[in-house]
Amino acid sequence: MSDTRYGFYLRPSAAMCRAQAEVHALLARQYNLRVAGRFMPHATIKGFFRSDAAIPEIVERIDGAMAGRAPVTVTNRGPIAFGGSSIVLDVHHEADGATNAHLHALHEASVAAILPVVHPDCDFTPGEWLGPVFFAHLTLAMTDLPERFAAEVLEFVIDLGPIGPDRFVADTFQLFAFTSDDWAGQWSHSLQWNLLHSWRLG
Numbered sequence: 795m796s797d798t799r800y801g802f803y804l805r806p807s808a809a810m811c812r813a814q815a816e817v818h819a820l821l822a823r824q825y826n827l828r829v830a831g832r833f834m835p836h837a838t839i840k841g842f843f844r845s846d847a848a849i850p851e852i853v854e855r856i857d858g859a860m861a862g863r864a865p866v867t868v869t870n871r872g873p874i875a876f877g878g879s880s881i882v883l884d885v886h887h888e889a890d891g892a893t894n895a896h897l898h899a900l901h902e903a904s905v906a907a908i909l910p911v912v913h914p915d916c917d918f919t920p921g922e923w924l925g926p927v928f929f930a931h932l933t934l935a936m937t938d939l940p941e942r943f944a945a946e947v948l949e950f951v952i953d954l955g956p957i958g959p960d961r962f963v964a965d966t967f968q969l970f971a972f973t974s975d976d977w978a979g980q981w982s983h984s985l986q987w988n989l990l991h992s993w994r995l996g
Contacts, residue, residue, distance in 0.1 A: 801834035803968040811835040813958030817934050829938045829982045837930045842918040847911035853991045859907040865898045865965035865996045873951045882931035901928050965995045
């Protein structure tokens with residue numbers, strides 16, 4: 795089995811990508827937080843997965859899940875603490891707090907298409923937030939955020955004011971391949987990625 799991991803992501807609008815990347819750069823400079831910035835700006839639809847399937851088969855499966863779908867308008871509800879060790883922008887909910895049903899449906903269809911080719915020994919998928927517990931977000935800080943500074947960093951991020959547009963159209967979704975020298979340990983230190991395919995809705 796290849797040691798490559800794949801991932802399927804929403805690419806935010808250009809303005810949102812720029813805003814997210816600017817926060818990554820600022821947090822690296824101010825707090826030495828670098829893991830989130832080693833990724834491209836994105837919202838995870840299906841995170842790291844291992845597969846023996848050929849890339850054209852994975853692409854074809856996602857083609858089926860994306861066919862006929864319209865772009866999704868996403869609401870940016872601002873920064874929140876997430877999962878105990880991360881700070882993210884909540885793009886899962888509408889302005890009124892309801893789940894973004896169109897984005898959630900796209901997630902479920904994409905995951906259903908991908909899961910049949912996920913290797914049984916995949917070390918990420920079993921613990922991933924899928925289906926009803928899926929939560930769409932844009933990560934600003936993650937695994938290298940020290941717990942003792944988490945509240946301070948969140949306050950710092952909130953003090954920046956609005957990060958990116960309050961709404962954007964999600965019309966671009968991308969498949970990436972990832973490699974690392976140490977998937978069992980400090981994987982982020984040597985993380986490399988390559989864009990394999992892009993889908994544009996509408």
